[in-house]
Amino acid sequence: MHILFLTDNFPPEVNAPASRTFEHCREWVKAGHQVTVITGAPNFPKGKVFDGYCNRLWQQEIVAGIRVIRVWTYITANEGFSKRTLDYLSYMLTGFLASLFVRRVDIVVGTSPQFFTVCAAYASSLIKRVPWVFELRDIWPESIRVVGAMKQRKVLDLLEKVELFLYRKASVIVSVTHAFRTSLMRRGVNGDKIRVVTNGVDISRFSPRDKDTELLLLHRLQGKFVAGYIGTHGLAHALDTLLDAAKALKATPDGDRFRIILLGDGANKASLRQRAETEGLDNVIFVDSVSKDQVVRYWSLLDASIIHLKKDKLFTTVIPSKLFECMGMAIPMLHGVQGESADIVEREDVGLLFEPENTEALVDGLRRLADDPELLARFKANGPLGAKHYDRSSLAAEMLQILKTQAGKA
Template identity: 25%
Template sequence: MKTICILTSYFPPETGAASNRIAHMAHGLTKQGYNVTVITPLPNYPTGKVFKPFKGRFKHTSIENNITIHRLWIYASNSKNKIKRLIAMLSYSFSLVWFFLFNKLPHKIIIQSPPLLVAFTCMLFLRKSKHKLILNVSDLWPIAGLELGTFKKNLSYHILEKIEHYNYKKADLILGQSNEILSHITSIQAKKETILYRNYPDFEPPKIDKKHVSKGKIKIVYAGLLGHAQGIYKLCQKLDYTNIEFHIYGMGAEQQKIEAYISKHKELSIFYHGGVSREELHVALKTYDLTIIPLLNRIYGSVPSKIFEYARLGLPMIYFGGGEGETVIKKYALGWIAESGNYNHLNRVINSISLSQINSNVKSDIQKQALTHFDFKQQLKKLSKAL
């Protein structure tokens, strides 16, 4: 049987796009006939605390859905303190080195990046082996950190750039989730073999309810991480609530600020529903008219995986993040575009939308686009051939 290992910093039962993306890949590869092993930290994201069933362990191994999962020790933290975040990454890197020394790995290894330092650890310690190293790049670091304001162009930034370039050099194959990512990589390693590997979801598409008719205010929903990059707290402050309700699902660093803002502004139509499972979320999303996909700042290389998930659900989108995501929304007629960072334009776009424009035919058309152009199984077959 073909064997493959996936090295990742995120995996279920952790929530979010990163863990879902890798879980889909792992399950998909098993269906392609691979014996899949996943190496990941003890689950701790996004709370920054190791989940209760795994507390006090140095390592936990299980077999779930025919996938062998090794969960390794990590100093868990979601602190904004850069030193603590660095210690967390280094602790997982230490666990990986320990694992590499005492365990035999399959010939083919997929390494998730970011985190940049974790990917570097894998590349450094496996570079002289006979393994085929496949780097799966979902975001461009340190560029993304610079655009988010996390980094400044100083010595530390240039060190991270050298690490990034080293990772690309040592990879035998690179997967990138956007054309911008692949363009950046080939500008550094011109002859490197690359594949566009989008974050397509893999679930049974729901039937569009043709009898459902929305009334009253337009119900807009955001579901996902409540972190700095998404800017949901600022969005709550800037939205015009005259004709809309704004519903929020998820957890993250801005959660307490969002809850406090809602508590102080009960006159506004903002509703926070907490974190729910992906299955529960898919059921809940059927009740909303529109979803919004925001980024506080345009991030080069970023194409939010929510685009592909919502399209499969048939949910029209307002995209508010700039970059390649805009191109996808426009090309496949998935919804509306608001100029990145321009909240006045965002409100004008929202106020221009009427409930009559969000009918079952529109939702069906969006879902058809997803089923035709965002096919996970076809993409996986392409990846399997390249492996």
């Protein structure tokens, strides 16, 4: 079977969509299938093309047996709604045009969060007369409303009409959460065409390891209880709550034993860094985005991982993929996301829950983990056991079966 996969994020980018797509496609190639990915030049989230790549109309490489076609896009940083929309639209056009030159395709997959990529996948499937799959990673554009990135209500209403049209036209929708499936069914989408394949973790890469000695010394973390957030610093993540916690800890007699690491980039990174400098929060360490291999080194520094999203009903439907990476690496969690992901944390017994945007609750959680080594050890031991339930190779096989059924290749 030949699978054509359209995505605007792919390694060496290290965000969740890039990792999921690569790890699934890699497993499909191992299973004997041909996979072609159409993407852009790697540039997320800074809007700067990675070393070794160019933003050209067409370039091609083979990555782990996957044929990767990179097309020209309008490149911008992950901030500013208008410019990002131009980025999405440019990929929709050039990705669709590139798909016309990919021959003998059995099925097309398009992945969100934003659905312009999915528009290109739908159009490509029409030309090729093959089924297409909508991989649903986010309820978009509703998430734009929630974070206030766009105020024009009429435009958002129009985008939602396009969204519902795409749901109806998809041969099958593969949702990353059960909550997304429920949400779509409430909006009139046929539940029989929605499958759930959650995010997961490559347990061969994300496994327990000792703290990285070199980084420990570099950031002067010896003897400190290190908590951290690793990921996009966006409007949805409300990371000022972490700075509020750092400020509260700094004001206490024993607060110097805590350090908070913020690794990544995004629309709010500059303002967060400026606030920390202005308020003298030297217990917060900012690290820019690093490669996938380096990310694992930074994960190893953490005694606790902070997972956080803005307090809003929409985000109760989200399962942050970093949850599974923390489990794989035996890192206890302070989980500030309500809903389905919180249920996983509780069920697998891998961390403490706290109310999103509640500084006092976050500080209490940090202190509880730091002061209770037995609790910390229990969460660490349970992490890798729970990660086995979300092994990426098994999930890739599950999605592959869905694709084979739709393509008539089962």
